[in-house]
Amino acid sequence: MTWSDWKWQLQNRITQLADLETKITLTTEERDSFAKAYDQFQFAVTPYYLGRIDNKDPHCPIRKQILPRAGELVRKQNETDDPLAEEIHMPVKGVTHRYPDRAIWYISHVCAVYCRFCTRKRKVSTPEETPNRSEWEKALDYFRGETKLKEVILSGGDPLTLSDSSLDYLLGELKKIPHLNQIRIHTRHPVTMPMRLTESLNSVFSKYFPLYMVTHFNHPNEISDETKFYVMRMIKEGHVSIFNQSVLLSGINDDANILSDLNYKLISIGIKPYYLHQCDEVFGSSDFVVPLEKGIEIYRKLRGFHSGITIPSYVKDLTGGGGKVLLSPDYLQKKTDKGYLFQNYLGDEYEVGH
Numbered sequence: 001m002t003w004s005d006w007k008w009q010l011q012n013r014i015t016q017l018a019d020l021e022t023k024i025t026l027t028t029e030e031r032d033s034f035a036k037a038y039d040q041f042q043f044a045v046t047p048y049y050l051g052r053i054d055n056k057d058p059h060c061p062i063r064k065q066i067l068p069r070a071g072e073l074v075r076k077q078n079e080t081d082d083p084l085a086e087e088i089h090m091p092v093k094g095v096t097h098r099y100p101d102r103a104i105w106y107i108s109h110v111c112a113v114y115c116r117f118c119t120r121k122r123k124v125s126t127p128e129e130t131p132n133r134s135e136w137e138k139a140l141d142y143f144r145g146e147t148k149l150k151e152v153i154l155s156g157g158d159p160l161t162l163s164d165s166s167l168d169y170l171l172g173e174l175k176k177i178p179h180l181n182q183i184r185i186h187t188r189h190p191v192t193m194p195m196r197l198t199e200s201l202n203s204v205f206s207k208y209f210p211l212y213m214v215t216h217f218n219h220p221n222e223i224s225d226e227t228k229f230y231v232m233r234m235i236k237e238g239h240v241s242i243f244n245q246s247v248l249l250s251g252i253n254d255d256a257n258i259l260s261d262l263n264y265k266l267i268s269i270g271i272k273p274y275y276l277h278q279c280d281e282v283f284g285s286s287d288f289v290v291p292l293e294k295g296i297e298i299y300r301k302l303r304g305f306h307s308g309i310t311i312p313s314y315v316k317d318l319t320g321g322g323g324k325v326l327l328s329p330d331y332l333q334k335k336t337d338k339g340y341l342f343q344n345y346l347g348d349e350y351e352v353g354h
């Protein structure tokens with residue numbers, strides 16, 4: 001097994017402080033925060049993604065996404081364990097069905113890298129949460145019986161931690177369901193372990209055309225020659241359409257030039273920028289949140305100044321499960337004492353903090 005083998009990358013993930021310190025120099029704050037934050041949410045990074053860190057730069061945008069920090073232990077009033085209310089709309093284990101026409105299926109709770117701002121840190125990194133085979137069958141039965149469903153989104157954790165044969169089986173069963181119009185796969189492996197996009201996975205995916213993949217690049221430094229090679233090969237051989245969702249993150253990508261650079265680089269390798277998310281109000285995320293006014297100002301500098309195909313939609317997923325709202329300057333007119341008022345797709349009003 002070698003560097004370019006994704007199983008080697010997974011097996012050789014760095015998960016402990018002592019190992020990490022043999023690879024990069026930590027600040028005192030990073031070292032002190034590690035153990036405390038680890039108790040709340042595990043640490044793991046692939047050798048590949050760790051290698052993207054600039055060790056000389058304490059503000060390296062990749063380092064900041066993965067190293068535990070003290071702010072993770074601070075719980076603000078607006079923060080919850082399950083900001084998108086995914087657990088209360090769960091008809092069978094591992095499936096969130098909130099909107100009439102689509103459902104999310106969490107088929108793995110393992111990721112190659114654990115991002116410190118993860119919305120699902122309440123269960124991601126806990127392998128016991130991953131559905132087993134009999135639970136797969138219950139979920140598939142549920143999808144077969146729900147004739148209004150048009151889309152199933154394979155998510156997690158990272159669904160691409162499953163074997164090719166498991167993915168082949170699940171995609172095959174989903175594609176047999178006549179009322180499903182499309183299948184989507186949400187994965188961060190193109191970012192954190194691009195060698196997962198193997199030729200054999202491409203062969204599996206090519207059987208189920210059209211397939212839609214949504215990945216999660218946040219910064220241009222995450223795009224390497226390896227990313228380019230594996231992503232472009234998957235698009236050509238796996239016949240997969242790939243989109244990207246970024247999270248707007250303080251001190252990481254809260255700058256129009258960085259986002260524009262990222263979005264042009266994505267387009268150049270065949271990935272369409274899809275969403276720019278306001279960071280979810282998950283516990284311990286406040287250090288990452290960019291104020292709405294600043295986010296809208298950044299977005300204003302993207303729209304119109306750059307090619308339309310490089311522009312994602314800037315959205316906020318409403319805390320409490322109200323769905324996504326588009327963020328636009330209009331909302332700044334609807335200021336309240338605590339934040340801003342938003343109306344979701346059903347016309348319900350939600351207040352979002354400053």
Ligand code: SF4
Nearest residue numbers: 111114115118157188
């Ligand atoms: S890859 Fe996605 S699910 Fe996994 S830790 Fe990062 S944000 Fe969370």
